Amino acid sequence: MTTLKAKLQEDLTTAIKARDELRSSTLRLTLTAISKEEVAGTEARVLSDDEILKVIAKEAKKRREAAEAFAQGGRPEQAERETAEGEVLNAYLPKQLSDDELAAIVAEAVAEAKAGGAEGPRAMGAVMKIVNPKVAGLAEGGRVAAAVKQALAS
16 A cells, blocks of 8 residues: 555544544545546456555645635535635645645746747647646646646737
8 A cells, every 4th residue: 555545544544533524524535536546447457555645636626716715605514614625635645736836837848948939829830848747746737737828929
């Protein structure tokens, strides 16, 4: 078992003993998502810590989107719950890049892509190929794409 999955299970046990309903239900759902991912496909496998981080990031994104939907739908209690679950999951994710750090990485990648002959908005794909490995897990895809578009437009 990977160290991150073991930590999640330990934290779940602690949360259950402490009768922390929010934390325990969130960790249960996350461990279930990890288990589903492990048995998905043609063969069961054990996920690496990086793959588990991707599953946790996906679950956190679901919580953010659900919180927004509930807030727009006039259900603030449910939106609050989803936000709280997202915060529990964010504790397991690496610290996200700030807007300034992301802009610096994107600017560097744009310069590199332009040196390779890519120009204008059509260079988006080339720039994303350079940026994505550098920011994997540290910035959400939508934020990265927006930063690249903004850098290419200027």
